[in-house]
Amino acid sequence: MLHIPCPYCGPRDETEFHYGAGANIFYPDPAIATDEEWSKFVFIRENPKGWHAERWVHSAGCRRWFNVWRNTITHEFGPTYKPFTEQPKRPV
Amino acid sequence: MSNVTFKFDGVDYVGQAGDSLATALLKNGVLHFTDSTYRDRPRGVMSLWIDEPNALVNIDSGAGEPMVQATTVEITDGLVARSLSGIGDLPDTRDLSRYDRAYRYADVLVVGAGLAGLAEAKKYADQGKIVIIMDDKPEVGGHAQQCGEIIPAELLAALTRENVTHLQRTTVIGTYDQGYAVAVERRTDHVNSKVSTDVARIRTWHVRAEHTVLATGAFQRPLVFENNDRPGIMLSHAAATYVERGVTKFKTAVVVTVDNQGYVDAIRLHKSGIRVLAIVDVRKKLSKASKKSARKPAEKLGIRIIKGATALDTNGTLDGILSSVVISDPKSGLKETIATDLLAISGGWTPTVHLATYIGIKPTWSKKRAAFIVRSKVKSISTVGMLAGDFEEYEPAVFFGPELDDTQALVAYVDHQRDATLRDLRRAVGAGMISIEHVKRYTAIGTAHDQGKTSGTLTMGLIGNLVGLAPDEIGSLTFRPPYIAVPFAALAGRERGLHTEPIRTTSMHSWHVAAGAPMEDVGQWKRPWFFPKPGEDLHAAVLRECRAARNGVAVMDASTLGKIDIQGKDAGAFLDQVYTNMFSTLKVGMSRYGLMCGVDGMVFDDGVTTRLGENHWLMTTTTGGAAKVMDWLEEWLQTEWPHLEVFCTSVTEQIATVAIVGPKSRELLALLSPGLDVSKEGFAFMENKYADVAGIPARIARISFSGELAYEINVSAWYGLELWLKVMELGAPLGVTPYGTESLHVLRAEKGFVIVGQETDGTQTPDDLGMDWIISKKKDFIGKRSFSRADTSRPDRHQLVGLLPETSEFVIPEGSYFAEVQHKGATPPIPHIGYVTSSYFSGELNRSFAMALVHNGRARIGERVAIGNETAVITEPIFVDKENVRRDG
Numbered sequence: 001m002l003h004i005p006c007p008y009c010g011p012r013d014e015t016e017f018h019y020g021a022g023a024n025i026f027y028p029d030p031a032i033a034t035d036e037e038w039s040k041f042v043f044i045r046e047n048p049k050g051w052h053a054e055r056w057v058h059s060a061g062c063r064r065w066f067n068v069w070r071n072t073i074t075h076e077f078g079p080t081y082k083p084f085t086e087q088p089k090r091p092v
Numbered sequence: 093m094s095n096v097t098f099k100f101d102g103v104d105y106v107g108q109a110g111d112s113l114a115t116a117l118l119k120n121g122v123l124h125f126t127d128s129t130y131r132d133r134p135r136g137v138m139s140l141w142i143d144e145p146n147a148l149v150n151i152d153s154g155a156g157e158p159m160v161q162a163t164t165v166e167i168t169d170g171l172v173a174r175s176l177s178g179i180g181d182l183p184d185t186r187d188l189s190r191y192d193r194a195y196r197y198a199d200v201l202v203v204g205a206g207l208a209g210l211a212e213a214k215k216y217a218d219q220g221k222i223v224i225i226m227d228d229k230p231e232v233g234g235h236a237q238q239c240g241e242i243i244p245a246e247l248l249a250a251l252t253r254e255n256v257t258h259l260q261r262t263t264v265i266g267t268y269d270q271g272y273a274v275a276v277e278r279r280t281d282h283v284n285s286k287v288s289t290d291v292a293r294i295r296t297w298h299v300r301a302e303h304t305v306l307a308t309g310a311f312q313r314p315l316v317f318e319n320n321d322r323p324g325i326m327l328s329h330a331a332a333t334y335v336e337r338g339v340t341k342f343k344t345a346v347v348v349t350v351d352n353q354g355y356v357d358a359i360r361l362h363k364s365g366i367r368v369l370a371i372v373d374v375r376k377k378l379s380k381a382s383k384k385s386a387r388k389p390a391e392k393l394g395i396r397i398i399k400g401a402t403a404l405d406t407n408g409t410l411d412g413i414l415s416s417v418v419i420s421d422p423k424s425g426l427k428e429t430i431a432t433d434l435l436a437i438s439g440g441w442t443p444t445v446h447l448a449t450y451i452g453i454k455p456t457w458s459k460k461r462a463a464f465i466v467r468s469k470v471k472s473i474s475t476v477g478m479l480a481g482d483f484e485e486y487e488p489a490v491f492f493g494p495e496l497d498d499t500q501a502l503v504a505y506v507d508h509q510r511d512a513t514l515r516d517l518r519r520a521v522g523a524g525m526i527s528i529e530h531v532k533r534y535t536a537i538g539t540a541h542d543q544g545k546t547s548g549t550l551t552m553g554l555i556g557n558l559v560g561l562a563p564d565e566i567g568s569l570t571f572r573p574p575y576i577a578v579p580f581a582a583l584a585g586r587e588r589g590l591h592t593e594p595i596r597t598t599s600m601h602s603w604h605v606a607a608g609a610p611m612e613d614v615g616q617w618k619r620p621w622f623f624p625k626p627g628e629d630l631h632a633a634v635l636r637e638c639r640a641a642r643n644g645v646a647v648m649d650a651s652t653l654g655k656i657d658i659q660g661k662d663a664g665a666f667l668d669q670v671y672t673n674m675f676s677t678l679k680v681g682m683s684r685y686g687l688m689c690g691v692d693g694m695v696f697d698d699g700v701t702t703r704l705g706e707n708h709w710l711m712t713t714t715t716g717g718a719a720k721v722m723d724w725l726e727e728w729l730q731t732e733w734p735h736l737e738v739f740c741t742s743v744t745e746q747i748a749t750v751a752i753v754g755p756k757s758r759e760l761l762a763l764l765s766p767g768l769d770v771s772k773e774g775f776a777f778m779e780n781k782y783a784d785v786a787g788i789p790a791r792i793a794r795i796s797f798s799g800e801l802a803y804e805i806n807v808s809a810w811y812g813l814e815l816w817l818k819v820m821e822l823g824a825p826l827g828v829t830p831y832g833t834e835s836l837h838v839l840r841a842e843k844g845f846v847i848v849g850q851e852t853d854g855t856q857t858p859d860d861l862g863m864d865w866i867i868s869k870k871k872d873f874i875g876k877r878s879f880s881r882a883d884t885s886r887p888d889r890h891q892l893v894g895l896l897p898e899t900s901e902f903v904i905p906e907g908s909y910f911a912e913v914q915h916k917g918a919t920p921p922i923p924h925i926g927y928v929t930s931s932y933f934s935g936e937l938n939r940s941f942a943m944a945l946v947h948n949g950r951a952r953i954g955e956r957v958a959i960g961n962e963t964a965v966i967t968e969p970i971f972v973d974k975e976n977v978r979r980d981g
C-alpha cells in the first residue's frame with residue numbers, strides 16, 4: 001500500500017485517497033476546442049514508465065486535491081504541489 | 093516436558109509438549125503420513141517447516157484448518173488431525189474464533205529471527221530505533237535453534253528492550269510499497285485445541301516501517317533421482333534435527349550431499365547414535381578449508397565417504413517405505429546398493445527470496461552458492477544472512493540430480509505435492525517451453541500448497557540442464573503474496589457478519605423492520621423493499637401499494653437520497669456548469685430537476701435541487717451516487733474553478749424525508765399541517781414551504797417521482813420516526829399505505845422516469861434517454877462539448893423506448909437482449925438490437941411493460957421485437973398520464 005504525502009495532512013495510507021490521473025491537464029475552452037483537442041482532453045492520458053506528475057485527493061481526510069510526482073516503476077514519491085502552483089522539476 | 097495426547101487418523105498418540113505434529117508422529121514411529129494426490133505414492137515427512145511438500149493434514153479440532161503442514165502444527169491436548177491426500181475439507185460449522193488486526197509503525201522491521209536477523213535487531217535497537225522483529229517459527233533462533241546451538245545472550249537480551257517488539261509464530265505474508273508489510277500472528281492454536289472466542293486466534297499485523305531488514309533465511313533443497321519420494325527420505329538438516337529431538341525410528345543413515353551441510357548433518361546424526369553408513373558427495377575435490385572443516389571431521393569419526401557419486405534410485409519395503417539406496421558414479425562405473433532406513437539429502441540451500449520479489453527486487457544467480465540470492469540495492473530495504481548468500485563456505489556443487497533416461501525419470505519427483513516428475517519437465521521442454529512461467533503452467537510445478545518452496549530452483553536448474561542454460565537464463569523466480577496459506581477469517585478480522593460493511597439506516601428504519609418489510613441494499617443503505625400484509629407475496633403487495641399511490645395516498649421513506657448543502661455567492665453559476673439545465677435563474681423557494689454529465693457527455697447523476705436562499709441551495713443526488721457527486725463537485729471547485737466562492741457540505745444523514753403520494757396526499761397534508769395553504773393555487777408544483785407538520789418544523793416540497801400529486805416532507809433526522817408515526821396515525825382514515833423501493837420503481841417506470849444506474853450504465857447521453865429538453869442551449873456545462881463529437885451525435889445510437897409484451901402477463905427478465913421479430917424462437921447466434929433496462933407488471937395498466945435501450949430505437953416505435961419465443965411492441969417510454977394532469981391532483 002502506498003504511503004502518500006498529503007501536503008495538508010502529512011503522509012497517510014493509500015486507502016484514504018482517490019487517484020485523479022495525470023496532473024496539469026489543460027481544460028480546453030469548449031467553445032473553441034477542435035474535436036481532436038477535446039477528445040485528447042477527455043480520453044487521452046499519459047502512462048509513462050518512470051516519473052509521472054499526478055493528481056490525488058485525500059478523500060477520507062482533508063478532502064483536498066493536490067499534485068505529486070510519483071515514480072511508476074519504484075512507486076517512490078517526489079515533491080507535492082498544490083493546484084495552481086508552479087510544478088516542481090521532475091525528480092531524477 | 094509434559095505429555096500431550098492427540099489423535100491422528102483416528103489413533104490416539106502421546107507426544108511431548110512443544111513438539112510439532114510431524115516430530116510427535118515420527119517419535120511414535122509413524123513414517124507413512126499420507127498418499128500423494130495424483131499417484132497415490134506413499135509419502136512421509138521430508139522437511140522441518142513450511143517448505144514441507146508431503147505431510148499435509150486436516151485439523152478437525154478447535155476452529156479447524158482444511159490444509160496445513162504437520163511440520164508447522166504444534167501439538168496440544170485434544171488435537172485431532174487427519175492425513176490428507178492433497179485436498180482438504182472446510183469445516184461445515186461456523187468458525188466462532190475471534191480474529192483481530194493491529195496497525196503499527198516502526199523505524200525498522202526485521203523479518204526473521206535467526207542469527208542474522210537478531211544481530212540486525214540488536215544493532216538498530218542499540219541506536220534507539222523503534223524495532224519490530226517477526227519470525228514465523230515457534231522459537232527464536234532460526235537454524236541455530238534447530239541445530240541446538242546456543243543463541244548469544246546479548247542478542248536475546250536486545251529483544252526485551254522497550255523499543256523492540258518481538259513476535260514469534262508471526263509470518264510476514266506480504267511486503268508492499270514504502271515499507272508496508274502484512275503479517276499473521278498465530279496466538280492460540282499452540283496453547284490449546286479449543287475454539288478461541290475471547291483471545292484472538294490470529295492477529296493480522298499491518299506494519300509501516302521506514303526500513304525493512306529481510307533476514308528470511310533459506311530452505312534446504314532435495315535432489316531429483318528415481319524413487320526420491322519414499323518415507324524415510326528427508327532433507328539432511330531436517331533428519332538430523334528430528335533425530336536430535338528424540339526420533340528413534342531410524343538406525344542407519346546414508347547422506348547424499350552436494351555441499352558441506354551434508355557433512356555437518358552426518359556428524360549430527362552420528363552424534364545422536366545413528367550409524368552413518370556413508371556420506372555420498374557429488375564433489376570429488378574440495379577446497380582446503382572444506383576438507384578441514386567438513387571432510388576431515390567426518391573421516392575422523394570413521395564415516396565412509398564416497399566421492400563423486402550420487403543417489404540414483406531407492407528401493408522400498410512392501411509398504412513403500414525406504415529400505416535401500418542405489419549409489420552410482422557413472423564415471424567410475426560404481427554402482428552400489430546400501431540398505432538403510434534413512435536417506436538424508438543435502439541438495440544445497442535455496443534462500444527464501446519471496447518477500448524480496450514481492451516488492452520487485454530480483455534475485456540473482458550465484459554459481460558459487462548454487463542458489464538465487466538477493467542483495468538489495470534499494471535504500472530502505474536490506475537483505476542479510478543466508479538470503480544475501482551468507483553460506484558460500486558450504487561450497488555447493490551446482491547439481492540437481494543424476495542423469496536419468498526417460499523410463500527412469502517417470503518416478504523422479506520434482507514437485508512432490510503436484511506429483512510432477514523429471515519426465516514431465518522433459519515433456520514441457522520437448523514441447524518447446526523453456527521459460528519457467530510456461531513450464532510452471534504446463535506441469536503445475538510450484539502451484540500447490542507449498543508454492544514451490546522446494547521445487548522452484550530445482551525446476552530452473554533441471555530445465556537449464558536439459559537445454560544447456562544456466563538457471564538464471566531460464567527466467568527469474570517471481571512470487572506473489574501471501575507467503576503461506578492464510579484463513580480468510582484472519583484477513584477479515586472482526587469485519588465479519590454484521591460488521592462486514594457499514595450499514596446505513598434511516599431514522600424510520602425500526603418501524604419498517606417492525607412492519608415486516610424485507611430490506612433491499614442500496615449502496616450501504618437498507619431500504620424497505622415492500623410492506624407485505626399477511627399472506628401477501630411481492631407481487632400482491634406491490635399491486636396494493638401502487639393502487640394506493642395512484643388512487644388514494646401512499647407514503648415512502650425517502651431519507652436515503654443524497655443531500656448536499658451548497659452555499660456561496662457563486663453557487664448558482666457553479667450549478668449552471670454542473671447541471672445540463674439552468675439553475676441560476678431559479679426563484680428562491682423553488683426546486684428544479686437536473687441532470688449531470690461527465691466530460692464525455694454521458695449521464696452521471698440526477699436529482700432535484702432547491703434554492704433555499706439567494707446564495708443557498710440544497711442538492712439531492714441518487715441514493716447510491718451521493719459520495720461520487722460530492723467528490724465531483726469538489727474536484728471542479730478545487731482544480732478548475734477555485735475563483736468560485738462555493739462551499740459544499742454533505743447533509744444526507746441530517747435530514748429525514750417522508751414522501752406522501754397520491755390524489756389524497758393534499759388532504760393528508762392538510763391534516764398534518766392545518767395552517768398551511770395546500771390548495772393547487774397556493775402551493776404550486778416544485779414549490780417549497782416551511783411549516784410545522786404535526787408539530788415538527790419542516791420544509792415541504794411539492795415534488796413527484798410517480799406522476800401523482802405528491803409532497804416531500806423534510807425534517808431534522810431526529811424527528812424522522814415521529815413524523816412517520818404521525819403520518820401513519822393521521823393518514824389512517826384515508827387508508828395511507830406505506831410502500832417500498834419495488835413500488836417506487838414501478839410507479840416511476842409507468843411514468844417513464846429513468847433511474848440513473850438502471851436505465852444508464854455510463855454510456856448514455858441525455859438525448860439517448862429522450863431528455864434533450866433538459867439540455868440548455870443558452871449556456872455551457874460540463875460535457876456539453878462532447879455532444880457534438882461524431883460518435884455522440886450519431887442519430888442511430890441506442891435510445892430509450894418502451895416495450896409492451898404481446899403476452900400481457902409476460903414480464904421480460906431485466907437485462908434480456910432482444911432481436912427483430914423475424915428471429916422469434918430462432919437459435920442463436922442472432923443479431924440483437926437492444927436490451928431491457930426495467931421490466932415490471934403494472935396494476936394500473938393491468939399488463940406487463942418494460943423500458944429498453946434499442947439501437948436507433950425512436951425510429952423503431954411501432955415495430956415488433958422477439959425475446960426468445962415471446963414478442964413485444966416498441967412504444968414511447970411513457971405509459972401512464974402522458975398529459976401530466978395527475979400531478980396537480
